[in-house]
Amino acid sequence: MTRITQSHIIACSLILVFFIIPFTLKASRPLLNILESKTIDLRFALKGEQKSSGKIVIAGIDTKGIKAFGRWPWSRSVFAQLIVRLSEMGATTVVFDIIFAEPESDPVSFLLSRLKKDYKDLGLLTGDFQSRIFLDEINQALADSDHDAIMAEAMSWAGNVVLGFALEAKSCSQNKPEKSPAKAMSNFDFDSPDFSPDKLTSGQFRLLMPIPSFKHSAARLGFVNIFPDRDGIVRRVRPVLQNNGISYMSLAVAAVAHFSGHTPCIKDGKIALGSARIPIENNLVLDFYGENSFPAYSIADIIHGNLPRDAVKDKIVIVGGMATGLCDILPTPLSAETPGVFLLATFIDNLLQNKIIRVPEFPVWAETAGIVLLVLSLLAVTCFLPPTISILSVFSGMAAYFILAQMLFAGQLILIPLFFPIALAGVTLAVFTIINLVKEARRHQWIKTSFSKYLSREVIDILVKNPDQLSLGGNEKELTVLMADIRDFTTISEKLSPKELTLVLNHYLGVLTDVILEQGGTLDKYMGDAVMAFFGAPIATLRDPVKACKAAITMCEKIHDKRIEWERNGLPSLHIGVGLNTGTMVVGNLGSAKRFDYSVIGDHVNLASRLEGLSKIYGVKIIISEYTKVHLEDSTLVTRELDQVRVKGRKAAVRIFELLGNDYFTAGSYTFIETFEEGLTAYRKREFPEALKHFEKTLTLKPADKPSLLFQERCRTLSAAPPAADWDGTWNFTQK
Incomplete structure (x- = not known):
């Protein structure tokens, strides 16, 4: 056991200051957040792959589609066919992970428009019968080549298409911001008095919207922005964004809203979407499933009717890139290269299953109290337990906490801090252990210095290993x-x-x-x-x-x-x-x-x-x-x-x-001992003449034996002057 010293108190104070500051100064938290995020990756790796709800299908833009419909970008008539085909197959919601921000550029339409303009400019359209027929044919050709209109018409007919838009920083956008979003992107209802818009991410953005015909034909719209963590890995998503006082839903929330038939609103500080309650946070941690969690089909197979009719029935179909070069590749906890469409699918499926990873929030005073309690507990453990036991105890506690954190994460979708508590415990253990080792080394040196004059090296080594045996x-x-x-x-x-x-x-x-x-x-x-x-x-x-x-x-x-x-x-x-x-x-x-x-x-x-x-x-x-x-x-x-x-100074x-x-014997003979002790017995019985004989015999066995000579003299003296009646054979020495 080690006594708590001034060194422990100073170290304890420094540790508390070093670890409490990150919780009191927000500027210090980004680094901790990055390190904590790495533990999320570990927890996902240990958790392994999971099954999705089975309600989501990927319609992929892949190499097979490139062979069927030509190089990217495809004509929007292809997407019109896709929308119609999916609706006929019973898809409930079709989500495009694509922003159609510009009209389709078609060479035929351009030439027809140029031809019509040139004819007008040259005055060739005179209004006669032949001119009118020619103009009607040009207009019909233009209508047939307007693939945007064809796709918009398909969207209106299906009524189940959810499109994406993006919020860009003003410096990045070349277009003027939309004055008023479409109804499909209507504001949330804020009906809770304790709801604070500060919980929403706010900023001045410009809207990169789909072309007007698409925007008005879509069932719902949602933003597609992805915000990776500071280390570049996507772990979190944002269910809502706020710009100029207007709140926008993400593409995933919009898709689930359409699929469920519920309009999202804010209740009790959360987004209410049917039975689901989504925390209003800047970052919502996704529950990743793994690479093979969602079935994916080629758009070519869907359009050409190569799928069973029930493949997409009553499901959400997400249309997005899957081929290299045709999609956003994003790093996630389970893969360094995840197509963005799978990230969107994960977000939607989390919402469908109400699998919201909860991150408990504690007030600063509670976090501070927890830090103080942990440090003081470690101080007690390292000081009052032997070094080996204290280290094993702390590591066992760290392992138990890690197991608890993993169990809560895998079983209850609760994400408690992992890096900070373990780092705090590890650093505190290391500091206190070093202090104790230095103290122990000094104590060992003190033992060696203090006892080298008194003890053998072997005994000193035992004392060094077991200093508790030394009582100061x-x-x-x-x-x-x-x-x-x-x-x-x-x-x-x-x-x-x-x-x-x-x-x-x-x-x-x-x-x-x-x-x-x-x-x-x-x-x-x-x-x-x-x-x-x-x-x-x-x-x-x-x-x-x-x-x-x-x-x-x-x-x-x-x-x-x-x-x-x-x-x-x-x-x-x-x-x-x-x-x-x-x-x-x-x-x-x-x-x-x-x-x-x-x-x-x-x-x-x-x-x-x-x-x-x-x-x-x-x-x-x-x-x-x-x-x-x-x-x-x-x-x-x-x-x-x-x-x-009876010696001087003692009564007993x-x-x-x-x-x-070996220095005493004659050829190793011990016979004189028995003879001498027989004389001693007779002496104590007051049989002094008999005792004298035994002492004389002892001298023959061991000549010049001084004890025998001494008792011979006593026997002669006591024979002449017998001792008192209470004499017990004790000889009193009055001098040292």
């Missing part, structure tokens, strides 16, 4: 303390120069320190010629007392092995005494805020120091307490009970034991 300050733990001291160091130091004394101490302390660290102990401090260490902190194991005892034995063995080398170099022979005790004590970084040591304090620490002092009195190398001895039952270490003592008596090593 002090806490109580059961530890084993080791105290080691040079015997008669004062006498030795008097014989050496300061330089020689320093050399001896460095050799001696180096040997002892290496042993402590090798056994996983913690070096506490050097006290002149004494060394203090403890086992069980900061890393605790079940065998810490055993490790401490092995360290003590190895110390004595190493000093014994080094003694010959030191004597060869003219250095004095050194002997050490070691005391070990196990118990509950306080361990931690003790000292001031500016300077501290990782150390231990407590009664059991003092007892270890007393035991080290007793090792000289009893003439043994290592003394351990009964509290340490109890942890050696499962080990192969050999001990001998020495005595039960403690049994003490000698810990044996």
Whole structure:
């Protein structure tokens, strides 16, 4: 767990400012909208292709039609035939994704008109019978070649044709704007008091209308303008546009209005088209179906009667280009090259099925609150959970949000923001993780620097990986303390120069320190010629007392092995005494805020120091307490009970034991231990003569055994002056 620091607070504030500004400043949103739009493409790709309503058919201008009717543009008589044929086949609505803004240019009509004019100009039309017949024939020929009139007549006869027009910027248009749109393009009815025209896209445009005869013959008109997103991809369409206070419906809305027989109007802030309710937005996200969602037929096949009669019955037929070079190719989320006619078909089908993708809108304060809540949540997760778990948790949350967004999109047609929340979560996670990693690196470096004097490299590596095992300050733990001291160091130091004394101490302390660290102990401090260490902190194991005892034995063995080398170099022979005790004590970084040591304090620490002092009195190398001895039952270490003592500063008596090593035995014999302990038992029973015999026998097995000599002296003294009746065999030491 990482504590929240000033760095976290500063980073949190910067993140909030960086991400809240785009929501408070509209000028910052276009970039976010582009990035968010890319997630729409991903959602469509994951959603896959869908089926359309089956109510839309494409009548395509394709290569087959080019072969049948000649190169583009075709004579409008072809479209007249198409309109008649589709109406006869039962098509409900015929939609032209073509703007017929200019009259058809026909060479025959031009020549006939020129001929008629020239005859008039030359005065050849005199009004006689022959002149009138000639004029009638010219007029009939002109009428037969007026394909615009033929198509307009077909449109009027069918009564189901919806045409398109375009709104152009004034700078792009060469024609004068229409003064009054046709009835087919009538205004919407605004009957809702909460409706705001500001929701409609407004601007000063010129109208690029069909020729007058077409405009008046069409059942309805609608604009065909396409507005790609800033990255050039078409994802959105506009159901209405407003120009000079007049609202115009799109070609798709006009087609659905005719097909359904309903007149669109504005109700409750939405376009009401029968049962459909279309949000009044500048951009309406299309629900794309895929390339093969709409059946497409060649116009040539339709006119020549190569289709079943029910192919277009009761359907909307969209007439538009499909061949390369004959249509607008637009990039969409599902394809980089989508003919514009399929885009129109998608828009119409969305309206027919009322498949309106809803984009929830939230007030700025709600978005701001959401950002703050998300950032604070991520701060809590990254600070109060381990790094791996926090990263996995955040990524799991991001994945869950992505799945939720995709499910809402695919199942409910709800488009919630995806890029921004995930980007916010990702950036916040990255920033907080970097801060935590830097803090952790500093903490690791602090651990290495602070504990390199006390611990082995292996133990430091464990602490670095598990810093929670290190409790800063002090806490109580059961530890084993080791105290080691040079015997008669004062006498030795008097014989050496300061330089020689320093050399001896460095050799001696180096040997002892290496042993402590090798056994996983913690070096506490050097006290002149004494060394203090403890086992069980900061890393605790079940065998810490055993490790401490092995360290003590190895110390004595190493000093014994080094003694010959030191004597060869003219250095004095050194002997050490070691005391070990196990118990509950306080361990931690003790000292001031500016300077501290990782150390231990407590009664059991003092007892270890007393035991080290007793090792000289009893003439043994290592003394351990009964509290340490109890942890050696499962080990192969050999001990001998020495005595039960009460040291200075403690009221309670403690049994003490000698810990044996290779430096003590005669050919590895342990028989003296049993004999000595039999004498100790007799001694405690006040059977001093019997005890004396056992100690004398011990001396035969291990000559010059100082504990045996010590108890011989006690037995003789107590035989002469028996102890009090409440004597329990405890020997009291009044000095350290």
